Amino acid sequence: MRLLLLSNSTAPGHGYLDHARAEIADALGGARRLLFVPWAQADHDGYTARVAEAFAPLGVEVTGAHTAGRPASLLDAADAVFVGGGNSFRLLTALHRHGLIDAIRARVAAGALYLGSSAGTNMACPTLRTTNDMPIVQPPSFGALGLVPFQINPHYLDPVPGSTHMGETRAQRIKEFHEENDVPVLGLREGTWLRAGDGRLTLGGVPAGAVLFRRGQEPVEYGPGAELSELLAGEPAFDSPQG
Amino acid sequence: MRLLLLSNSTAPGHGYLDHARAEIADALGGARRLLFVPWAQADHDGYTARVAEAFAPLGVEVTGAHTAGRPASLLDAADAVFVGGGNSFRLLTALHRHGLIDAIRARVAAGALYLGSSAGTNMACPTLRTTNDMPIVQPPSFGALGLVPFQINPHYLDPVPGSTHMGETRAQRIKEFHEENDVPVLGLREGTWLRAGDGRLTLGGVPAGAVLFRRGQEPVEYGPGAELSELLAGEPAFDSPQG
Numbered sequence: 001m002r003l004l005l006l007s008n009s010t011a012p013g014h015g016y017l018d019h020a021r022a023e024i025a026d027a028l029g030g031a032r033r034l035l036f037v038p039w040a041q042a043d044h045d046g047y048t049a050r051v052a053e054a055f056a057p058l059g060v061e062v063t064g065a066h067t068a069g070r071p072a073s074l075l076d077a078a079d080a081v082f083v084g085g086g087n088s089f090r091l092l093t094a095l096h097r098h099g100l101i102d103a104i105r106a107r108v109a110a111g112a113l114y115l116g117s118s119a120g121t122n123m124a125c126p127t128l129r130t131t132n133d134m135p136i137v138q139p140p141s142f143g144a145l146g147l148v149p150f151q152i153n154p155h156y157l158d159p160v161p162g163s164t165h166m167g168e169t170r171a172q173r174i175k176e177f178h179e180e181n182d183v184p185v186l187g188l189r190e191g192t193w194l195r196a197g198d199g200r201l202t203l204g205g206v207p208a209g210a211v212l213f214r215r216g217q218e219p220v221e222y223g224p225g226a227e228l229s230e231l232l233a234g235e236p237a238f239d240s241p242q243g
Numbered sequence: 244m245r246l247l248l249l250s251n252s253t254a255p256g257h258g259y260l261d262h263a264r265a266e267i268a269d270a271l272g273g274a275r276r277l278l279f280v281p282w283a284q285a286d287h288d289g290y291t292a293r294v295a296e297a298f299a300p301l302g303v304e305v306t307g308a309h310t311a312g313r314p315a316s317l318l319d320a321a322d323a324v325f326v327g328g329g330n331s332f333r334l335l336t337a338l339h340r341h342g343l344i345d346a347i348r349a350r351v352a353a354g355a356l357y358l359g360s361s362a363g364t365n366m367a368c369p370t371l372r373t374t375n376d377m378p379i380v381q382p383p384s385f386g387a388l389g390l391v392p393f394q395i396n397p398h399y400l401d402p403v404p405g406s407t408h409m410g411e412t413r414a415q416r417i418k419e420f421h422e423e424n425d426v427p428v429l430g431l432r433e434g435t436w437l438r439a440g441d442g443r444l445t446l447g448g449v450p451a452g453a454v455l456f457r458r459g460q461e462p463v464e465y466g467p468g469a470e471l472s473e474l475l476a477g478e479p480a481f482d483s484p485q486g
Contacts, residue, residue, distance in 0.1 A: 012407040042422040087419045129379055134416040135372050136423045138385040142378060155410040164255040166433055167398040173377040176330045179285040180379045190409055 001108050001147055002027065003196035005124055006117040007154045007188035007205070009085050017054045017117070020193060023204055024115065025058050027195065028080060031113055035078035037065045037104075039094035040086025040119040047084060065100070072103035078112060085118030085154075088131040092123065093139040105145050114147055118154045121188070125151045126236045130177060130185050132170075148196070150231045151177070156187030156211065171219070178215040182237040185213045186228070194228070201228045244351050244390055245270065246439035248367055249360040250397045250431035250448070252328050260297045260360070263436060266447055267358065268301050270438065271323060274356055278321035280308045280347075282337035283329025283362040290327060308343070315346035321355060328361025328397075331374040335366065336382040348388050357390055361397045364431070368394045369479045373420060373428050375413075391439070393474045394420070399430030399454065414462070421458040425480040428456045429471070437471070444471045 004020075004027040011019035034055060038047040048064035055062050063078070065071040075081070081104055083091070095101050108114045116124050122131045127142045130151040159169040168176070174185050188194065191206035202225065203210055209223040212231075222228065247263075247270040254262035277298060281290040291307035298305050306321070308314040318324070324347055326334070338344050351357045359367050365374045370385045373394040402412040411419070417428050431437065435448035445468065446453055452466040455474075465471065 008409045010409055012409070042419075087416075090419070090423065127381075129381075130377060132377070132410055134420060135374065135378060135385060136416075136420040137372070138370075142381040155408065157408060157410070165398065165400060166251045166253055166255070167375055167400070173330075173379075176285075176333070177377060177379040180333065 001196060002111075002113045003108075003124060003147055003194065004113065004115050005121040005148075005152065005188075005194040005196075006115075007121065007156065007192050008190045009117040011191055015054070016050060019191060020205070021058075023193060023195065027113055027115070028058060028060060029113075031079040032060055033078050034060050034062050034080040034082055034115075035065055035074050036062050037081065037083040037091075037095075037100070037120070039066070040084055040088065040091035047086075051082065051084060065098070071098045072100055075103055075107040075112070078107070080113040080115060081107065082115040083117075083120030083123050085120055087136055088119035088122045088128050088133045089135045089137050089139055091119050092128050092142070092144060093137050095123065095144075096140050101143070101145060105147065108145075108147060121152055121154050121194075124148055126183070127151070127238060129181065129238070130174065148201075148232065149234055149236050150184040150186060151236075152194070153185055153187045156189045158189075171213075174213045178213065182215045184231060186231070187211045187213065192224070196232070199229065199232065201232050202226065203228060244439060245354070245356045246351075246367060246390055246437065247356065247358050248364040248391075248395065248431075248437040248439075249358075250364065250399065250435050251433045252360040254434055258297070259293060262434060263448070264301075266436060266438065270356055270358070271301060271303060272356075274322040275303055276321050277303050277305050277323040277325055277358075278308055278317050279305050280314075280324065280326040280334075280338070280343070280363070282309070283327055283331065283334035290329075294325065294327060308341070314341045315343055318346055318350040318355070321350070323356040323358060324350065325358040326360075326363030326366050328363055330379055331362035331365045331371050331376045332378045332380050332382055334362050335371050335385070335387060336380050338366065338387075339383050344386070344388060348390065351388075351390060364395055364397050364437075367391055369426070370394070370481060372424065372481070373417070391444075391475065392477055392479050393427040393429060394479075395437070396428055396430045399432045401432075414456075417456045421456065425458045427474060427477075429474070430454045430456065435467070439475070442472065442475065444475050445469065446471060
């Protein structure tokens with residue numbers, strides 16, 4: 001499977017997707033027809049227009065998945081699928097409602113490139129259990145696309161030194177995840193991404209890199225170019241199979 | 244119903260529950276037997292011991308809900324219920340599993356004091372849809388106790404000036420909630436609480452106070468002592484009745 005999973009869509013001071021433009025162009029290869037999945041945000045037309053504008057310089061034609069009564073019918077004509085960021089609970093609810101979980105999985109297995117950013121990157125995991133988003137709607141299941149067998153935490157944020165806020169840090173939240181589940185969690189700092197293809201998985205983007213959390217182990221840091229292919233092996237162990 | 248809903252359990256530089264001790268003592272009145280619900284955290288015995296220590300100076304005897312095969316059977320003997328903070332998804336999953344949603348609601352309706360902090364405060368709302376926590380487990384439903392007809396966001400955090408982090412601010416998350424639901428959301432800043440009794444609802448705690456978000460309206464600030472009883476009227480409108 002070919003995947004490009006971005007931690008975030010926009011870097012400070014840059015336009016939408018600009019910080020990852022070269023990587024996106026390379027991952028697209030010859031792909032020219034992209035199906036965009038806009039449901040993480042409320043304004044589907046506006047969001048799709050923004051994405052179309054970002055992909056136009058790459059010679060890629062963008063179709064919004066919301067423009068068809070049966071969105072899965074648009075997958076065959078697409079050689080790339082981009083699932084955009086926003087609220088991951090709203091996004092996952094829509095993927096289930098439109099029957100897109102199995103359909104996207106099948107299309108990507110058949111060769112289409114999967115692009116995700118933020119919530120769209122969460123969707124590539126077995127479940128949405130490591131999202132940062134507010135659960136504004138209740139999806140029928142937390143089960144997601146499972147294009148990779150581990151969990152990703154996008155927008156991974158280190159503890160803020162000297163903060164007096166008593167809410168949990170991101171690392172504490174991931175520790176809570178590991179009290180309940182035995183699945184690796186990769187914290188992707190902003191400006192980083194994962195690229196998969198030919199059975200390999202590599203980290204790209206800014207030097208800050210990513211941090212890998214495994215149950216009962218100390219976190220491990222990785223920098224750009226690090227190979228993480230070992231994460232593609234293994235069966236995730238969640239407390240309940242439904243997600 | 245008598246409620247005391249804390250944004251957080253611990254203030255910087257203070258011991259557990261210390262910042263709200265006087266208010267807790269006043270709310271308890273003559274209550275001397277407290278049932279503690281520890282499932283938001285993983286170590287139930289340790290968490291219960293910590294709570295017992297905090298309540299001992301108030302002359303209150305604490306029993307952990309996890310110490311009975313059928314936790315609801317412990318409710319009748321309790322004149323106060325305290326639901327502690329931690330992960331709200333784990334907590335809500337346990338409340339459903341142990342049949343405590345209806346049981347706690349009934350006991351509080353019959354006169355027991357409900358104390359909540361953080362995740363325990365979220366549980367007093369119709370659903371957990373305004374929690375900040377990571378969805379580490381999937382509850383059978385997002386529906387919670389509904390002791391109040393509006394939503395609370397505990398640990399409410401103002402946007403950090405100059406932050407370059409591209410994840411959503413708390414206000415943006417609540418805006419997303421209002422794209423999907425028509426229910427007021429009260430952002431309780433740390434160090435604040437809500438007290439309900441005799442049909443009245445008042446804000447207490449530090450001067451920073453709370454901010455009320457209503458769909459399609461500008462947020463409104465409230466300071467300590469503000470009366471919010473109007474929030475006790477009205478029917479919440481969620482996109483799906485299950486929560």
